[in-house]
Amino acid sequence: MFSTDCGQEAKEIYEFYKARFQLEFLFRDAKQFTGLSDCQARDAQALDFHFNASLTTVNLARIEALQNNQADEQIVFSLSSIKQRAFNQHFLEMIIEKLALEPSVIKNHPDYDYIRSYGAIAA
Secondary structure (H helix, E strand, C coil): CCCCCCCCCHHHHHHHHHHHHHHHHHHHHHHHHCCCCCCCCCCHHHHHHHHHHHHHHHHHHHHHHHHHCCCCCCCCCCHHHHHHHHHHHHHHHHHHHHCCCCHHHHHCCCCHHHHHCCCCCCC
């Protein structure tokens, strides 16, 4: 790790690098999963709204992951897994509705959480 400020302490340089690394993850997730780079607007206000909505979505997903995290576990955040679980949840509810199944019977099944998390890459 390097800095052009020779008087800067190593711990401060480390904190800056750590913050930058988190920003890289934020922009990566926003581009891959929330359409940060997919806006076709030309108006500055529309672009500003789109960028804010995309980045806010990533931050809200991270907050949800932090709230769902057990206190003694290390946080593992994957927007891909959150997206996969949301899709699985929606798909299961559609199947339950279209096949006129009893939701409480399916949701109380021991493998319900396994199916809901199918394809997720992180806990």
